[in-house]
Amino acid sequence: MSSDGSVRIAFSLQHPGFSMQVDLVLPGRGITALFGRSGSGKTSCLRVVAGLQAAQGVRVQVGDEAWQDDARGVRLPTHRRPLGYVFQEASLFPHLSVRDNLEYGMRRVAAAERRVEMAQAVQWLGLSALIDRRPEGLSGGERQRVAIGRALLASPRLLLMDEPLSALDLASRAAILPYLQRLHAELSIPVLYVSHAIDEVARLADHTVVLDAGRVVASGPTARVLNETGDLLPLGEENGVLIEAVVGLHDGAYHLSRLDFAGGHLWVTRVDIAVGGHVRARVLARDVSVALSPASDSSIANLLPARVLSMQEEGPDRVLLRLEADGGTPLLARITRRSRDQLGLAAGMAVIAQVKSVALAA
Amino acid sequence: MTPADVSAITLTLKLAGLTTVLLLLIGTPIAWWLAHTPSRLKSVVGAVVALPLVLPPTVLGFYLLLLMGPKGLVGQTTQALGIGLLPFTFAGLVVASVLYSMPFVVQPLRNAFEAIGSRPIEVAATLRAGPWDRFRSVVLPLARPGFITASILGFAHTVGEFGVILMIGGNIPERTRVLSVAIYDHVEAMEYTQAHWLAGGMVLFSFLVLLALHALNGKTRVL
Amino acid sequence: MTETMNRLLTGVVACVAALTMTVAKAEEVQVAVAANFAAPMERIAAEFAKDTGHKAVLSVGATGKFYAQIKNGAPFDVLLSADDETPAKLVAEGDGLADSRFTYAIGRLVLWSSKPGVVDAAGDVLKKGDFKHLAVANPKLAPYGAAAYDMLRKLGLLETLTPRFVTGENIAQTFQFVATGNAELGFVALSQVQIPGKPAEGSQWIVPASMHAPIKQDAVLLKKAAQNQAALALLKYLRGDTAGKIINSFGYER
Numbered sequence: 077m078s079s080d081g082s083v084r085i086a087f088s089l090q091h092p093g094f095s096m097q098v099d100l101v102l103p104g105r106g107i108t109a110l111f112g113r114s115g116s117g118k119t120s121c122l123r124v125v126a127g128l129q130a131a132q133g134v135r136v137q138v139g140d141e142a143w144q145d146d147a148r149g150v151r152l153p154t155h156r157r158p159l160g161y162v163f164q165e166a167s168l169f170p171h172l173s174v175r176d177n178l179e180y181g182m183r184r185v186a187a188a189e190r191r192v193e194m195a196q197a198v199q200w201l202g203l204s205a206l207i208d209r210r211p212e213g214l215s216g217g218e219r220q221r222v223a224i225g226r227a228l229l230a231s232p233r234l235l236l237m238d239e240p241l242s243a244l245d246l247a248s249r250a251a252i253l254p255y256l257q258r259l260h261a262e263l264s265i266p267v268l269y270v271s272h273a274i275d276e277v278a279r280l281a282d283h284t285v286v287l288d289a290g291r292v293v294a295s296g297p298t299a300r301v302l303n304e305t306g307d308l309l310p311l312g313e314e315n316g317v318l319i320e321a322v323v324g325l326h327d328g329a330y331h332l333s334r335l336d337f338a339g340g341h342l343w344v345t346r347v348d349i350a351v352g353g354h355v356r357a358r359v360l361a362r363d364v365s366v367a368l369s370p371a372s373d374s375s376i377a378n379l380l381p382a383r384v385l386s387m388q389e390e391g392p393d394r395v396l397l398r399l400e401a402d403g404g405t406p407l408l409a410r411i412t413r414r415s416r417d418q419l420g421l422a423a424g425m426a427v428i429a430q431v432k433s434v435a436l437a438a
Numbered sequence: 439m440t441p442a443d444v445s446a447i448t449l450t451l452k453l454a455g456l457t458t459v460l461l462l463l464i465g466t467p468i469a470w471w472l473a474h475t476p477s478r479l480k481s482v483v484g485a486v487v488a489l490p491l492v493l494p495p496t497v498l499g500f501y502l503l504l505l506m507g508p509k510g511l512v513g514q515t516t517q518a519l520g521i522g523l524l525p526f527t528f529a530g531l532v533v534a535s536v537l538y539s540m541p542f543v544v545q546p547l548r549n550a551f552e553a554i555g556s557r558p559i560e561v562a563a564t565l566r567a568g569p570w571d572r573f574r575s576v577v578l579p580l581a582r583p584g585f586i587t588a589s590i591l592g593f594a595h596t597v598g599e600f601g602v603i604l605m606i607g608g609n610i611p612e613r614t615r616v617l618s619v620a621i622y623d624h625v626e627a628m629e630y631t632q633a634h635w636l637a638g639g640m641v642l643f644s645f646l647v648l649l650a651l652h653a654l655n656g657k658t659r660v661l
Numbered sequence: 662m663t664e665t666m667n668r669l670l671t672g673v674v675a676c677v678a679a680l681t682m683t684v685a686k687a688e689e690v691q692v693a694v695a696a697n698f699a700a701p702m703e704r705i706a707a708e709f710a711k712d713t714g715h716k717a718v719l720s721v722g723a724t725g726k727f728y729a730q731i732k733n734g735a736p737f738d739v740l741l742s743a744d745d746e747t748p749a750k751l752v753a754e755g756d757g758l759a760d761s762r763f764t765y766a767i768g769r770l771v772l773w774s775s776k777p778g779v780v781d782a783a784g785d786v787l788k789k790g791d792f793k794h795l796a797v798a799n800p801k802l803a804p805y806g807a808a809a810y811d812m813l814r815k816l817g818l819l820e821t822l823t824p825r826f827v828t829g830e831n832i833a834q835t836f837q838f839v840a841t842g843n844a845e846l847g848f849v850a851l852s853q854v855q856i857p858g859k860p861a862e863g864s865q866w867i868v869p870a871s872m873h874a875p876i877k878q879d880a881v882l883l884k885k886a887a888q889n890q891a892a893l894a895l896l897k898y899l900r901g902d903t904a905g906k907i908i909n910s911f912g913y914e915r
Contacts, residue, residue, distance in 0.1 A: 128560055154563035155571075161564035167557050171579040180575075181565030230565050500837075508842040525843040526794055526827045608827025608838065609799065622830070626725055627801040 087131040096290035109281035160227030166219035168211035181230030217248030316360035339403020361408035378431035450617040454596040469547035499605025526608035550584020688891035695743035715891035738886030748881035761882035766913035768876035769851035796838040796847025808873040809848035851912035
């Protein structure tokens, strides 16, 4: 059927105290994030796709290959599914060297069907210095890079990644993210990426599926899903919007870059991307305040004319404002209830959104 | 040492070696099943395998004698198969030794398999390795200390086996007269010099076995 | 509450007093009995208690073990051995009283099969050799084994039959080999197959006593029990008619 290479995942799962119902069609390329709090069923979903976990009414179809279709009695065992699986902990084979770990899956794929060369994987993931070492001597981040390389060298048609960064410290995460972004650019296969970290999702995912208590609550392009369903997500302080922008110009003197998007622009610390390049900016609700008129005496450089769409109280003291900047770009602002009353804010009013900081996602 | 003692030693080593090989073949799937099954039968099977640990060897030997005898179920089966009766034969000793030393092989293997857990096996499955391939390329090397422990304990325990063999062996030179029976005969007949040679040798052997075990397995706890 | 306690205590004291008194009155003898003689000895001990009021406390086991235990201070008064060598040795070593030693029973060797029709009344089956395993007790350890070797040697069959021997470490184990049918036939003690009140099973040939040295089972009074009235009474009782009848009924001679 789906000659476009799309991935179809459907199954249901019944455990005492937990039930899961999933029916998804995901794009055949790019990274799809499975996002949700712990216990929402993200990992179960990957395990069912890999054939590591039993479920009912399973249907897993990757492109035109049916890996499992319970209705037709089709069920490939895990080792016959051309997938790559990166587990939360790197799970390298402790009895094998890094090279033997990398080659483990590769050797089991016929030479004609190999799509990733050893040299390529080593280069993408920066493994050349590690190749002759033993797993026990590697740092957490290095191990995870080897595990990713090992999965890729098995020439998967679908790459499954189960919170590959969650076991790592902040520095290791920061170090490994660029490798993942590079993979994103180089790989033509779809990736299912489980995460509960919004920054990873915002940075890496093209498509996002939000799971909550075993149900799919949203599925679509990442920016849309995050912006539209933000309230549903377990984000708290991380609530915000994702803005797709292009680099408008660089200001060498002040070391700044201007990001242009529909209806405005944002100044950010100079980015390493050429003018015209695409970039994702994440603007958190807690970093946005509003004023009724443009203040000329503020240090905040990013002022965006916007309109109040709705207001939602968050606890006794705070209010989340849903704004729409000119050109339709959504924004979230978190202010105090007192400020709302002092400004006399109401739905439909024109305001100036003051953006204190912007995080670059890609 | 008399030629009879030498033949008892050779026979003992042959018995222990063959028993160990058979136990590794039989014990591995049992230990694997015990380590991974969610079945409720697990505790029953585990208890049956561990029985020789708590039963006096003479009890096991007595029931084997009955079972493998012409009136016993096993005996009738072996006769129907044209193998004849097992008591007083080397094959009978092997069967008894396999049962008797079973827990000493199954337990270390089961511990080793449980320590490996299911993750490395799942990883191997996602890397295209089929069940046998996974066992050979992941489980075997990771469970190596368990296999070493199991082999040495199974071998040593069979060498030291006495009560069961006494019950079903018949003390036939070069067929069922093993070292421990030879020692017993020497002691009972008050031939202490010969007894010392064999018994002292056995003590030394057991010590060396345990020493080797600790040296080979290093940090891993054996018993 | 305290009253109940008091009453209870008085009761306990009375009981203990009564018990110690009975023990003091009837004397006791600790007897080490060879395993093959356990069944007849139980009956003899019962009669002994009835007739004399003394109590014989029996410990059943292997003679060799008893020897080692006696040498190491075991509290036995009388040893009823399975052979005649051990009591002689104990006397020679000063642990037994020389003039107390006597043969209380003579064992009879029997060629037995648990199946009817296997052993003929003349023992010709040995010459025909129509069997796979012949169970014999270890001649070094068991008098019945030594007797069987003795007899086969006299018949000139020892050499030819040795390859078919399965050796029991004692006469009880030898019996087990035959009883379970694993050995078609074997040399056992008549006392093992001739049990009063039980029908005879299988087939047997009682080996004529002339064909082997007598299997003497000797009793000896141990030194520390020289003054034990119950022990002296038991040894006397063993020579008497009541014991003699029981001994004979179990397939022993005297």
